[in-house]
Amino acid sequence: MTGIRPICDYEDSDYRTRFWEGQGRDYEDAAERIAIRRLLPPTGDLLLDLGAGYGRLADLYGGYRRVVLFDYSRSQLTHARSRLGDARFVYVAGDFYRLPFPPGLFDSVVQVRVIHHAVDAPAVFHQVRRVLRPVGLYLLEYANKQNLKAILRHLLRRQTWSPFDHEPVEFVELNYNFHPAWIRKQLASGGFCPGRTLTVSHFRIEMLKRRVPIRWLVTLDRWAQHTGGWWQFTPSVFVRSRATADGPTAADGAFLACPACCTPLPTPTVLQGLPPADGDLVCSGCGRSWPVRDGVYDFKA
Numbered sequence: 001m002t003g004i005r006p007i008c009d010y011e012d013s014d015y016r017t018r019f020w021e022g023q024g025r026d027y028e029d030a031a032e033r034i035a036i037r038r039l040l041p042p043t044g045d046l047l048l049d050l051g052a053g054y055g056r057l058a059d060l061y062g063g064y065r066r067v068v069l070f071d072y073s074r075s076q077l078t079h080a081r082s083r084l085g086d087a088r089f090v091y092v093a094g095d096f097y098r099l100p101f102p103p104g105l106f107d108s109v110v111q112v113r114v115i116h117h118a119v120d121a122p123a124v125f126h127q128v129r130r131v132l133r134p135v136g137l138y139l140l141e142y143a144n145k146q147n148l149k150a151i152l153r154h155l156l157r158r159q160t161w162s163p164f165d166h167e168p169v170e171f172v173e174l175n176y177n178f179h180p181a182w183i184r185k186q187l188a189s190g191g192f193c194p195g196r197t198l199t200v201s202h203f204r205i206e207m208l209k210r211r212v213p214i215r216w217l218v219t220l221d222r223w224a225q226h227t228g229g230w231w232q233f234t235p236s237v238f239v240r241s242r243a244t245a246d247g248p249t250a251a252d253g254a255f256l257a258c259p260a261c262c263t264p265l266p267t268p269t270v271l272q273g274l275p276p277a278d279g280d281l282v283c284s285g286c287g288r289s290w291p292v293r294d295g296v297y298d299f300k301a
């Protein structure tokens with residue numbers, strides 16, 4: 001169903017405990033939160049966290065009326081739901097090349113630590129633009145190939161690729177680093193006006209993280225993030241874009257659409273203030289049925 005594009009799958013992975021909790025990434029987590037608070041308006045209507053995983057950043061969306069946590073991994077979403085409940089959050093599993101939403105639905109999309117798994121980033125940008133309302137906000141984090149460590153390794157001839165070359169580099173299977181100029185060019189040709197840029201995790205150096213108190217590094221990073229408007233040499237970059245002013249806005253009550261044929265699907269019970277009912281959403285256009293299990297709307301099949 002995903003065509004020829006492979007998807008990085010975190011199904012049943014221990015991503016939360018293996019990568020984040022107690023794994024020495026408190027500095028990165030804090031620095032990313034600072035950047036998101038700076039770039040994302042504190043209040044809004046309908047927000048999509050695209051590649052939300054177990055909902056690590058969900059507490060930053062407190063001012064949004066409703067939040068969709070979207071991920072390829074059902075198990076990550078099930079974990080998110082056990083923590084966050086159904087009052088404001090909706091859990092949707094699927095792949096980011098075929099988002100199961102109608103055009104012009106969201107006023108904001110946030111995507112952090114996700115696009116580096118995309119073999120076809122412009123196709124993801126196209127999908128994000130499709131589901132955003134006119135002048136909707138897209139907050140994107142990407143892994144930057146033009147980072148200081150890569151530049152040093154390049155100068156010492158310890159790596160085969162150049163950090164200054166604009167094309168994406170796949171450094172591990174399904175893990176891509178991007179050049180800032182390439183990302184901005186792709187965003188612009190995908191229907192976005194790229195705007196404010198912050199550089200993040202300036203001090204992601206193991207020796208520093210071991211010897212300097214994390215709160216000092218976070219304080220320094222808070223200040224240094226502003227230099228992202230001038231140059232980008234950090235491993236992580238955040239860019240806030242606006243969708244262009246053209247295109248439709250979704251009708252009132254529209255929410256899910258069949259990812260195979262784009263026909264609107266029945267309104268989920270969570271939007272009526274009821275708990276999500278297990279069962280199937282049947283598409284009246286193509287006849288496919290999409291399961292709802294344990295409160296997760298599942299478009300992976």
Ligand SMILES: [Zn+2]
Nearest residue numbers: 258261283286
């Ligand atoms: Zn359909």
